[in-house]
Amino acid sequence: MQKRPIILASFLLFGSFLSIILIYGMVGWDVAASFTKWTGKGLIGEFIGFGNYARWFTDGALNEVFWNTLKLLVIFLGGTVLIGLVCASLLNLGIKGGGALRMIYLIPLSISFVVSAAAWAWMFQPQHGIINSLLRGVNLGFLAQPWTASTSQSLICVAIAYIWQFSGFATLIYYTGLRSVPQELIESAEISGASTFQKYRHIYWPMQGTATISVLMVLLIYILRVFALPWLLTGGGPGFSSEVLPLYLYRVTFHRLYFGYGASIGVLIFIISIALALPILYRTLVRRGS
Amino acid sequence: MEEMKGVAPVAIAGIIIVLVVVAVGAWYIMQPTEEAGEEEEEEEEEEELARLIIYHFWTAAGEVEAIDAVLTGFATEVPEVEILQSPIAGGGGQVMQATLMSLLAAGQNPDTFQVMTGPGNIEAYSEYLAPIDDLWEEVGEYFPEGIKGLCTYEGHQYLIPINFHTVNDLWYNVDVLEDAGVDPDSIDTMEDFYDACEEIKDAGYIPLSIGSGQGQDFWLTLMFDVMLGGVEHGGAGYVNTLWTGEATPSDDDAIEEVLTIFKTLLDSGYVNSDFATLTWDQASAYVADGTAAFHLMGDWALGYFKGVGMTAEEDFDFIPWPGTKNLLYGHGDGFCLVDGAPHPETTMEWLEYLASVDAETLFNPIKGSLPPRTDAPITDAYSPIQKKLLSKSTDPETTVLGTPWTTTSPVYLSVMGKMMGAFVTHLDIDQGIEEYADGYAECF
Numbered sequence: 101m102q103k104r105p106i107i108l109a110s111f112l113l114f115g116s117f118l119s120i121i122l123i124y125g126m127v128g129w130d131v132a133a134s135f136t137k138w139t140g141k142g143l144i145g146e147f148i149g150f151g152n153y154a155r156w157f158t159d160g161a162l163n164e165v166f167w168n169t170l171k172l173l174v175i176f177l178g179g180t181v182l183i184g185l186v187c188a189s190l191l192n193l194g195i196k197g198g199g200a201l202r203m204i205y206l207i208p209l210s211i212s213f214v215v216s217a218a219a220w221a222w223m224f225q226p227q228h229g230i231i232n233s234l235l236r237g238v239n240l241g242f243l244a245q246p247w248t249a250s251t252s253q254s255l256i257c258v259a260i261a262y263i264w265q266f267s268g269f270a271t272l273i274y275y276t277g278l279r280s281v282p283q284e285l286i287e288s289a290e291i292s293g294a295s296t297f298q299k300y301r302h303i304y305w306p307m308q309g310t311a312t313i314s315v316l317m318v319l320l321i322y323i324l325r326v327f328a329l330p331w332l333l334t335g336g337g338p339g340f341s342s343e344v345l346p347l348y349l350y351r352v353t354f355h356r357l358y359f360g361y362g363a364s365i366g367v368l369i370f371i372i373s374i375a376l377a378l379p380i381l382y383r384t385l386v387r388r389g390s
Numbered sequence: 391m392e393e394m395k396g397v398a399p400v401a402i403a404g405i406i407i408v409l410v411v412v413a414v415g416a417w418y419i420m421q422p423t424e425e426a427g428e429e430e431e432e433e434e435e436e437e438e439l440a441r442l443i444i445y446h447f448w449t450a451a452g453e454v455e456a457i458d459a460v461l462t463g464f465a466t467e468v469p470e471v472e473i474l475q476s477p478i479a480g481g482g483g484q485v486m487q488a489t490l491m492s493l494l495a496a497g498q499n500p501d502t503f504q505v506m507t508g509p510g511n512i513e514a515y516s517e518y519l520a521p522i523d524d525l526w527e528e529v530g531e532y533f534p535e536g537i538k539g540l541c542t543y544e545g546h547q548y549l550i551p552i553n554f555h556t557v558n559d560l561w562y563n564v565d566v567l568e569d570a571g572v573d574p575d576s577i578d579t580m581e582d583f584y585d586a587c588e589e590i591k592d593a594g595y596i597p598l599s600i601g602s603g604q605g606q607d608f609w610l611t612l613m614f615d616v617m618l619g620g621v622e623h624g625g626a627g628y629v630n631t632l633w634t635g636e637a638t639p640s641d642d643d644a645i646e647e648v649l650t651i652f653k654t655l656l657d658s659g660y661v662n663s664d665f666a667t668l669t670w671d672q673a674s675a676y677v678a679d680g681t682a683a684f685h686l687m688g689d690w691a692l693g694y695f696k697g698v699g700m701t702a703e704e705d706f707d708f709i710p711w712p713g714t715k716n717l718l719y720g721h722g723d724g725f726c727l728v729d730g731a732p733h734p735e736t737t738m739e740w741l742e743y744l745a746s747v748d749a750e751t752l753f754n755p756i757k758g759s760l761p762p763r764t765d766a767p768i769t770d771a772y773s774p775i776q777k778k779l780l781s782k783s784t785d786p787e788t789t790v791l792g793t794p795w796t797t798t799s800p801v802y803l804s805v806m807g808k809m810m811g812a813f814v815t816h817l818d819i820d821q822g823i824e825e826y827a828d829g830y831a832e833c834f
Contacts, residue, residue: 106404109404110404110407110408113404113405113408114408117405117408117409117412121412121416140491140495141495141517141518142495143495160828161808221604221667224667225664225667226663226664226667227662227663227664246663246664247667248603248666248667249603249663249664249665249666249667250666250815251815251816331605332604333604334603334604334667335603335604335605335606335607336605337602337603337604337605337607337666337811338603338607338666338811338812338814338815339607339808339811339812339813339814339815340808340811340812341815351804351808354484354487354488354491355484355487355488355801355803355804356801356804356805357491357514357801
């Protein structure tokens with residue numbers, strides 16, 4: 101390799117320049133477009149200053165969609181982390197067939213969102229869906245819910261589907277994290293007579309900071325650009341009850357042809373991503389530095 | 391570090407080279423594609439290959455067969471043409487619109503594509519279309535003035551219409567109504583309809599089936615618009631004012647009346663509780679399988695009912711929505727000529743063919759729509775229901791109205807759809823009027 105620095109350099113540079121053009125260049129284009137009144141004709145529209153940004157504060161739908169996105173973020177991150185940690189801890193107890201279970205936990209992640217959206221839509225269907233049918237079948241019909249047909253539950257339905265799909269991933273990361281806890285610590289705790297729960301409460305779980313950061317980063321990046329599941333499961337409805345920012349961006353841009361306003365919503369998503377990711381990144385970097 | 395120093399000048403040189411390559415590449419890509427297009431055209435002319443690149447959004451049962459029949463007819467008429475058709479499914483054409491906007495912006499022009507009739511819909515594409523006024527000079531006399539108006543934008547004609555769909559049709563399951571003891575022909579007013587609903591509900595059926603889920607809130611808007619024609623302060627005159635942007639919805643009683651109809655229907659339990667999760671055809675299925683009695687939907691439902699094996703008039707039939715007996719709401723689809731189409735001559739041949747009686751007679755019986763040409767013969771290929779609608783369309787007492795889908799921009803469907811989708815969840819009339827007025831201000 102040392103003999104061929106030119107080849108090495110050109111490979112590296114070509115890749116990095118592609119990403120600069122395709123990622124940072126496009127981000128720049130989006131920001132530029134957000135200052136224009138663009139209807140999708142031509143490469144960009146007429147400059148209108150902060151018009152699209154001013155509209156954020158008068159657009160009631162955007163307000164609802166913004167809070168929906170944060171709600172989904174909290175429910176999804178909380179649910180996935182919790183289920184992942186519990187499943188990983190159970191696996192770590194050394195259940196028989198743990199290897200097979202790990203595989204099973206990961207299967208949902210490999211399923212296409214289109215397929216899982218269709219499956220969950222059938223399950224949540226209030227009239228004929230399997231969840232309500234089962235409840236009615238065992239005489240618990242009073243527990244049957246309107247699920248995706250209700251404004252108060254549709255976003256939760258989307259969150260449930262996502263938690264189902266991603267908790268296997270969280271489990272796997274946490275399982276690796278739990279396995280990497282030094283065995284000496286556990287042994288000394290056992291000698292001191294710590295119960296299983298105490299071992300987890302005081303040794304295993306407090307040492308999962310790095311694993312949690314990895315899980316949170318990946319899930320965060322993912323959930324801020326969700327599209328397929330809510331689009332196919334609820335279409336953002338009823339009303340705007342399960343609409344999240346990427347859906348609204350698409351709707352505004354391609355259905356209503358407000359490309360400029362859509363671009364400004366892209367900027368909003370970008371700002372939220374940075375705002376949420378920076379503290380986590382900062383913590384990681386500070387740790388590495390020390 | 392020594393090595394790094396060695397690499398640095400190379401890296402700088404590399405950066406410069408890549409920058410130059412990228413800049414030249416970008417400059418080349420950004421060039422107008424006309425030249426490239428002309429070259430391709432010349433090449434193709436040399437090969438004597440006539441092509442037609444066509445986009446449409448007819449992908450459901452009945453729709454595919456209809457467009458295939460017309461394209462086959464065109465291929466028989468002009469045998470040397472190679473047809474490249476790209477059907478794009480989804481969202482009443484909204485998915486195709488997104489695709490086309492990207493293609494057109496990138497200069498990858500098709501020759502022709504499906505556009506819903508109406509100035510608002512033409513406007514969305516206006517910069518990319520070439521007027522076809524000359525062709526309209528030739529064929530104009532065969533089409534009603536109203537239809538011509540729907541193909542016109544800023545004084546020029548851009549579309550050749552192929553069909554006309556009516557939307558104020560209340561479909562019903564004949565057996566269900568018989569079982570519930572309801573005579574559909576006696577339903578003239580909303581009071582009659584509520585009475586019928588009560589009887590149907592008592593007989594154990596869902597009175598009215600709605601499907602506005604999975605992003606299809608716009609069906610609620612379509613129902614809303616149809617109901618506007620039937621309420622006391624509504625009617626054709628009001629509707630025309632409303633859809634030209636001249637109304638003040640916050641003060642208009644008609645809006646309140648229609649929202650009240652929705653509230654009554656939903657509060658009385660006349661609508662399937664899962665309406666917010668179903669698509670329109672899943673709601674039609676409730677009528678088809680005898681779970682529900684009525685379904686308010688455009689006449690493409692006819693194609694659905696026939697498709698699932700029901701016989702018109704025996705198993706299913708329709709009445710006009712209460713209060714809209716003398717109204718015929720509708721919209722159609724047409725095809726355009728793209729400005730800078732790669733094969734303009736073939737495209738003109740296609741549009742000429744489309745304007746013919748032959749094309750309309752091949753297409754409409756299968757699609758379930760009405761032919762826009764006044765001289766198109768009513769053959770036995772049309773179902774009895776289509777014949778009823780056709781005779782209604784020529785009845786002098788009937789007022790033909792374009793739906794707002796034809797008069798407003800595509801924004802209307804999206805904005806008003808979401809507005810109605812939200813209204814049916816809270817059913818607060820005052821809030822609904824306010825939201826309608828806000829949406830209206832955005833659309834007009």
